[in-house]
Amino acid sequence: MSSSTSNVIALTAGVVLALVAATGATAQSEPLSAQESDPTVMGWMQGFPPPPDKMITQPDSVYFSFPRLRWSVCHLREFLPTEEISRGLGAPVPLAYPAPHEFAELRQQIDAVTFTPQNSDEEMTWEESLYANYTDGMLILHRGEVVYERYIGCLEEDGKHAIMSMTKSFTGLLAEIMVVEGILDDTLLVSDIIPEIGDSAFATATVRQVMDMTTGVKYSENYSDPDADIWLYSAAASPLPKPEGYEGPDGYWEYLQQVQAEGNHGDEFHYKTINSDMLGWIISRVSGKAVTDLASDRLWRRMGVEQDAYQTVDGRGVPFAGGGITAGLRDLGRLGQLMLNEGELNGERLFPAEVVAKISAGGDRAKFGDGFPTFGPGSYTSQWWVLHNDHGAYAARGVHGQTIYVDPTAEMVLVRLASFPQAQNGFIDPTSLPAYQAVAEFLMSR
Template identity: 35%
Template sequence: MLETAPLSDLLWTRGYTDPAWIRRFTTQGRELSPSRRVWRGPAPVRHLPRAETDLDALDLVTTDAGALKLADLFDAAQTDAFLVLHRGQIVYERYLHGADAHTPHFNASAAKSYLGLVAATLAHQGLLDRTAPACAYVPELAGTAFGDARVQDLLHMGTQVSYAGRHFDKAIEAQRYYAVIAPQLRPFGYCGPAGIREHLLTARATGAPGEEFRYENGNVEALAEVLRRTTGLSTSDLLSDLLWSKMGAEEDAYYILDGDGVEAACGGFSATARDVARLGEILRCGGAVGDRQVVPEEVAGTIAGGVPDGYPRRVRFPAAPPDSPATLSYHDLWWILNDPHGSCMASGIHGQRLFVSPGLDLVVVHFGSQVMSPAVPPVPLVQAFVKIGVHLNS
């Protein structure tokens, strides 16, 4: 007999199956939810020089159906924006489906990595203690899975959690999180938490922190609350002060907000492809913007190789099949590719990627509105990025 999900869970397993609906969400977030800007600051825009290169004919990935080119990749990934920086120059830039260079696009979980960079910088400055429990900064979280975990555990997805006594299911909990922050996504009869902070208070530990990698949005939301209490700044102002206002951004970015006016830090961030590329260029250049050190060199230098003792050196990408080999590492909310080029990546659902490879002198930004379904095969974006980098360096 075919097993089915409990009726109570059916409302939470629908997912996003229509690219047009997804694209409305990824490109028009400010029209759908309250938002708060991440100010670009008063500094001049940092010009990105151009050296256009034709990559359209390049064979990127070989499959059973033949070699994939960029057009095939764009079609499969429902690509909205694609930008390649090589040695600080824009060599390729394309926008599709009505997007353009000034369209802020949903970054989804790639935003986790940006917050990780902020937290690592504050820790380097001595303003944040990685070894302290989160409840030392947010007393209300005491007794919860996140409050009793160390800041270091939150930065490495090192908690094991159950919400409101439910069996943990990553996909279902992600859908429930969307309902927490966006009333229009709540099913009829919803009676769950009305905001992010209330949601975090329902989390209970099902295992000791720091022993297992489990990718979960609550780690990032708890970390964001820690940072707000530490600095006295909103997440938007903090990101602006430490990064966005110092990198020569062209546009303001923005976060969507929950009903209490709290930023959805784990994924509710939108920005243009060019500005996300500028952020990636900071990492590629060891934390510097020109002759100014924006991110401490020690922080930038350890992103790709600084997984601390006690955390898995190799982890499985959340969307990968259970029987796939674990080929990635995870450090300070960044994915580490363990390749010969020192590459790291910020990654989000629907195909959002910021790929940084110092060894290839490469930064790639990909924004998509890809359907997430077991019936839709994964798109080999990373393999394509590496092939582009190798080609540009040949």
């Protein structure tokens, strides 16, 4: 295939996929494969300047649509204002690795691990799953040692990747730490902490309902509906100057002040990002610190991480607590290891073990519903997903395939960063969750 023909196909597929993502419809045509859509193969942003058809620019409907998405997940700060999550100034604490020959052998063995995807009869190897899932980075720690590490697509060892809704799990972990330490009372109403929430539907929810996303708040993400809440939310959240005559909310927090009710607080789990933004506001108000500074003070400065992380902000400097973080693969592995170790890392206790005990125990399974059939009959608590499987696994998850997957029984932490063409993890779980379980079993048999 000539390079120019390939480009036409790539761009067409990109437009189709963007529409698919936007409407939530099932893909009508096969998207470019992971190998075909590799950003280096596509030639995005190469050259000074790049050719016009290889340039990736605003708006987000362009830079964050497949296949451009595969480049942009590693370059969000180049499009948006951001705040740093500082690692401080000390030396990183290196992760432990096996001897090189053993590490190479482990990679071969893990690559050859087979599993059966959900709703399929055909076996797949671990290595095949990396490409099926448009993986950009994969790290597996077993008993605190790196047993597998791969960089594909836009990600490199010293690069960073958007973690999307795994950001929520940062926000939730910080909140749970504050709850366990007695700094935040999760039985309080939102209005007790933030009086100016006014008559927003959030006012009468408890902090715990916000943490577990069991609030009864209206927030529709139906992209085909011009009146869907997501449009006003996006307008509020954009750091760009508001359009002439715009009279809507400015920033995440003004948006939260006008949220309408839908259903009753406490009845059911509904996965709605505005809960995470509400939680970010709550922990900032209570602690007197931005979520970026909280994450830096409580986690990043104390974990021996290698890289600063960063978080996108709205036009008022408020970090996006529901999805704005970008971080390095190994540093996310350190966070997973900190969870597996129940709050200890590098010989230091960062928070009480009870924090992890509460998260890993999960939320109210009866309220989880059946909205996530590929994830299974799990639960969601403190902004973490709990599988309630035999291994007691739990996870941070973000669209387009991001995960930190903690398997306490296998003593395994797995981090996947990815740029799957479609946002919904329902497309990615079938070739991911059974793969994680298979690798966990392989590692337990070592």
